[in-house]
Amino acid sequence: MNRREFLTTTLAAGTTGSAASTAVAQDRKAVKILGVSCSPRKGKTTAAALAVCLEAARAVDPAVTTELIELAGRNIGVYDPANVEAAQGGFAALIPILSDPNVSGIIVGTPIYMGNMTSLCKAFLDHCIVFRRQKFALGGKVGGVVAVGAGRNGGQETALHGVQASLLCQEMIVVGDGQPTSHFGATLVNDGKDSIAGDEVGVATAKNLGRHVAEVALRLAAGTK
Numbered sequence: 001m002n003r004r005e006f007l008t009t010t011l012a013a014g015t016t017g018s019a020a021s022t023a024v025a026q027d028r029k030a031v032k033i034l035g036v037s038c039s040p041r042k043g044k045t046t047a048a049a050l051a052v053c054l055e056a057a058r059a060v061d062p063a064v065t066t067e068l069i070e071l072a073g074r075n076i077g078v079y080d081p082a083n084v085e086a087a088q089g090g091f092a093a094l095i096p097i098l099s100d101p102n103v104s105g106i107i108v109g110t111p112i113y114m115g116n117m118t119s120l121c122k123a124f125l126d127h128c129i130v131f132r133r134q135k136f137a138l139g140g141k142v143g144g145v146v147a148v149g150a151g152r153n154g155g156q157e158t159a160l161h162g163v164q165a166s167l168l169c170q171e172m173i174v175v176g177d178g179q180p181t182s183h184f185g186a187t188l189v190n191d192g193k194d195s196i197a198g199d200e201v202g203v204a205t206a207k208n209l210g211r212h213v214a215e216v217a218l219r220l221a222a223g224t225k
């Protein structure tokens with residue numbers, strides 16, 4: 001039985017609520033995956049794409065829990081080396097949440113602005129330098145990236161690579177969307193009415209990314225390759 005079959009079997013058992021499956025879930029180390037939306041707009045398409053990722057992550061295994069964090073309204077300023085704490089704004093409250101050892105994966109979502117990540121996303125990633133100075137507190141966590149634009153080729157891949165570069169600087173284990181799409185991460189298109197629901201291809205990449213992040217995090221938690 002390969003891992004996918006194993007997980008499918010475990011999930012099927014979980015839906016019947018068998019005692020055996022409950023015991024398996026309790027034995028396994030809990031795996032928490034965060035989604036961080038770097039859109040200045042709360043609850044819009046980037047948050048929706050991350051919700052798809054997180055739902056797919058939870059579906060992998062009962063041991064997976066998730067939380068969506070939105071940066072909108074948190075007043076995170078441009079990183080200023082001369083005045084770090086003043087510029088942090090609401091980022092300060094996120095430091096213990098992101099570096100919590102129980103967090104096994106972080107999926108960063110950004111809208112596309114001018115062919116790249118938002119300035120809010122870059123500010124967030126720059127503030128994350130604090131973790132390098134905390135003995136690489138994000139090191140070993142699995143990282144994935146989601147990008148949502150108004151165009152099919154509006155800069156999503158460019159943004160994915162840019163965010164991934166920052167995650168690599170944290171010694172995170174960066175993964176792309178899993179099979180069958182298997183590229184750099186999730187790339188979605190806003191239909192112009194602030195919906196991603198009709199973007200079947202993009203939603204598939206979001207599901208595959210969420211599942212892949214969860215699968216790798218579970219493997220790492222179990223100490224297996």
Ligand SMILES: Cc1cc2nc3c(=O)[nH]c(=O)nc-3n(C[C@H](O)[C@H](O)[C@H](O)COP(=O)(O)O)c2cc1C
Pocket residue numbers: 039040041044045046047110111112113114115116148149150151152153154155189190194
């Ligand atoms: C300032 C600005 C620049 C944008 N630039 C691009 C772009 O270069 N390419 C693209 O595909 N979409 C672009 N968009 C559209 C957004 O990426 C798109 O509406 C996205 O769904 C917004 O994410 P949100 O719903 O989470 O806020 C831009 C939007 C704004 C406000």
